Amino acid sequence: MKKTYKCKLILKTELCPGIFDYVVEAPEMAKEAQIGQFLHINCGGRTTLRRPISICDAGEGFVRFAFQVKGEGTAELAKREPGELIDIMGPLGHGFELTPGEKAVVIGGGIGVFPLLRLARETDCAVFLGFRTKELICMEDDFNEANKNVTICTDDGSYGYNGFAVAAMGEYLMDNKVDMIYCCGPTPMLKTVKQIAEFRRIPCQLSLEQRMGCGIGACLTCVCETKDTGMAKYKQVCLAGPVFKAEEVVF
Amino acid sequence: MANLKVNYCGVEFKNPIVTASGTFGFGYEYNEYAPLDEYGGIASKGLTRRPRGGNKPPRIAETPSGILNSVGLQNPGVEVFAEYIMPGLSEQFDTNVIANMSGNTIEEYVEMAEILSETDAAIIEMNISCPNVKHGGMAFGTDAAVVEKLTAEVKKHSQKPLVVKLSPNVTSITEIARAAEAGGADGLSLINTLFGMRIDINTRRPILANNTGGLSGPAVRPVAIRMVNEVYRAVKLPIIGMGGAVSGADVIEFMLAGARLVALGTGLFAKPDLIFDVKRDILAYMERFKIDDINSIVGAVELNQA
Numbered sequence: 001m002k003k004t005y006k007c008k009l010i011l012k013t014e015l016c017p018g019i020f021d022y023v024v025e026a027p028e029m030a031k032e033a034q035i036g037q038f039l040h041i042n043c044g045g046r047t048t049l050r051r052p053i054s055i056c057d058a059g060e061g062f063v064r065f066a067f068q069v070k071g072e073g074t075a076e077l078a079k080r081e082p083g084e085l086i087d088i089m090g091p092l093g094h095g096f097e098l099t100p101g102e103k104a105v106v107i108g109g110g111i112g113v114f115p116l117l118r119l120a121r122e123t124d125c126a127v128f129l130g131f132r133t134k135e136l137i138c139m140e141d142d143f144n145e146a147n148k149n150v151t152i153c154t155d156d157g158s159y160g161y162n163g164f165a166v167a168a169m170g171e172y173l174m175d176n177k178v179d180m181i182y183c184c185g186p187t188p189m190l191k192t193v194k195q196i197a198e199f200r201r202i203p204c205q206l207s208l209e210q211r212m213g214c215g216i217g218a219c220l221t222c223v224c225e226t227k228d229t230g231m232a233k234y235k236q237v238c239l240a241g242p243v244f245k246a247e248e249v250v251f
Numbered sequence: 252m253a254n255l256k257v258n259y260c261g262v263e264f265k266n267p268i269v270t271a272s273g274t275f276g277f278g279y280e281y282n283e284y285a286p287l288d289e290y291g292g293i294a295s296k297g298l299t300r301r302p303r304g305g306n307k308p309p310r311i312a313e314t315p316s317g318i319l320n321s322v323g324l325q326n327p328g329v330e331v332f333a334e335y336i337m338p339g340l341s342e343q344f345d346t347n348v349i350a351n352m353s354g355n356t357i358e359e360y361v362e363m364a365e366i367l368s369e370t371d372a373a374i375i376e377m378n379i380s381c382p383n384v385k386h387g388g389m390a391f392g393t394d395a396a397v398v399e400k401l402t403a404e405v406k407k408h409s410q411k412p413l414v415v416k417l418s419p420n421v422t423s424i425t426e427i428a429r430a431a432e433a434g435g436a437d438g439l440s441l442i443n444t445l446f447g448m449r450i451d452i453n454t455r456r457p458i459l460a461n462n463t464g465g466l467s468g469p470a471v472r473p474v475a476i477r478m479v480n481e482v483y484r485a486v487k488l489p490i491i492g493m494g495g496a497v498s499g500a501d502v503i504e505f506m507l508a509g510a511r512l513v514a515l516g517t518g519l520f521a522k523p524d525l526i527f528d529v530k531r532d533i534l535a536y537m538e539r540f541k542i543d544d545i546n547s548i549v550g551a552v553e554l555n556q557a
Contacts, residue, residue, distance in 0.1 A: 001283065001284065001285075001286075002283045002284050003284065003524065004284075004522070004523070004524070042521055046315065046316070047313065047521075048313055048314075048316060048317055048318055048468050048469070048517065048520075048521065049311075049313050049318060049520055049521060050520065050521055072313075073313075089523070210308055210309065211308070211309045211310070211311045211312065211458075212311070213311050213318065213320070213520045214274075214280070214519065214520045214523070215520075216280040216281070216283070216284075216523065217276060217280045218274065218275055218276035218280040218281060218519075219273070219274055219276070219311075219320070219322070219520065220273075220276070220296075220305065220310070220322050220325045221308075221309075221310040221311035221320055221322055222308070222310075222311070223305070223308045223310065223325075224308060225307070225308070229304070230302050230304055231302040231303065231304060231325065231326065231327050231328070232304075233304040233305075234304055234305055234307075234308065234325060239280075
């Protein structure tokens with residue numbers, strides 16, 4: 001039987017203004033957590049729904065996730081202090097599918113970089129992380145520790161590669177052959193990465209975000225549009241996703 | 252041991268707790284968190300004559316103490332349910348299945364009733380109140396004459412108890428309830444969601460892709476309690492009460508208002524194993540007030556005299 005957990009917050013860090021990095025004690029979830037899966041978190045306060053937040057990392061007895069304060073739920077979650085308990089369901093959803101021996105590109109943007117940390121560590125890949133500006137760069141050290149080939153990009157050129165991460169990835173793909181692209185980021189990035197992957201005929205997996213209800217596949221609210229028709233046109237992000245094959249998704 | 256058994260339209264329910272259609276899929280997902288056998292019954296996802304893809308996302312928005320949804324009846328169609336889903340449910344679980352159906356035309360409702368009559372579903376719940384579909388749905392549920400005619404026609408073709416699910420989006424819900432009773436309904440369920448809208452002030456666009464949706468959750472509960480009580484006093488039909496019940500106390504409140512069965516819905520999203528707490532709290536209430544039989548509290552609210 002699955003259940004919800006009350007997890008103790010053991011480490012809280014504000015990565016940059018309004019973006020928090022939480023490590024919680026969660027031995028059962030840590031064992032199960034696959035790369036790209038998410039947690040469904042009861043933020044407390046006046047919220048009715050849980051909030052889906054991707055797993056960033058998991059290890060011996062702990063699970064780590066990071067989130068940006070965007071609304072009432074995440075603002076409430078940001079008030080938790082170390083030692084307090086957080087009501088968490090998970091790990092949920094269908095994560096990234098890794099193939100042993102593959103050469104990959106991992107690309108993320110903004111708060112979409114968090115679910116990519118384990119991919120950066122556990123696959124043979126080049127990593128491209130895009131941020132709007134220098135002040136918003138998150139987890140640079142974690143990624144550098146996880147992988148020797150990380151390129152940080154800023155839209156305004158204030159740090160690292162001057163321009164979008166997709167442009168840096170495009171240059172890399174001119175000279176390097178890869179077997180898979182893994183991506184998580186804002187919709188314009190997902191769309192562009194999907195186009196590049198299709199143009200270059202590289203298999204690609206995208207991690208999507210959607211407003212969600214139950215988180216387990218019952219309420220059919222958190223769907224994304226796919227190329228299928230009929231009942232299967234809209235697939236549940238919580239169950240079929242959050243990671244989808246890029247060719248399935250319609251933007 | 253206190254009696255939680257309830258007879259509803261001639262069907263025995265082991266307890267008065269059921270689930271609200273559309274919040275519970277076909278039960279399998281929630282069975283992983285609390286066995287379906289814990290419930291008196293479960294309602295299927297709203298079925299239509301043909302498979303439906305539903306509305307564009309976003310389909311959900313949080314509201315104060317509630318949610319708005321505009322799923323738009325995404326479902327595999329009544330035939331897939333009858334052939335594949337219902338047999339699995341009755342084989343694996345010891346709980347009553349309330350098959351919920353929604354049509355575009357009287358003919359569709361009739362055909363679905365005929366198909367569902369051949370299944371192991373315990374009850375057919377006729378949804379005439381979905382706010383999220385363009386044709387049929389709520390349009391059927393807001394006109395008393397149409398409700399009576401539709402109910403009478405479907406009743407003729409239904410071999411199962413027929414429960415009509417009422418919309419709160421009407422001037423007088425008792426008028427619609429009486430029309431369903433006159434048409435020969437065996438029971439009523441209420442309330443469906445309240446028609447609502449939310450706007451993102453930054454983008455000046457509605458949060459739901461469908462612009463509007465149905466409001467559910469604790470926000471609607473006082474409206475639901477009032478309507479259940481009005482309908483309880485207006486007709487003789489047994490009622491399935493629903494609308495924001497998230498605790499044992501809420502279930503008791505619905506039963507005092509006049510509901511014989513009470514559905515959990517939106518509350519399950521945050522707490523998928525809610526049923527355990529609800530049952531424990533109901534039993535504690537019965538013990539506290541020395542209630543031997545849960546049926547004795549149905550409609551037992553004592554209204555103040557003017």
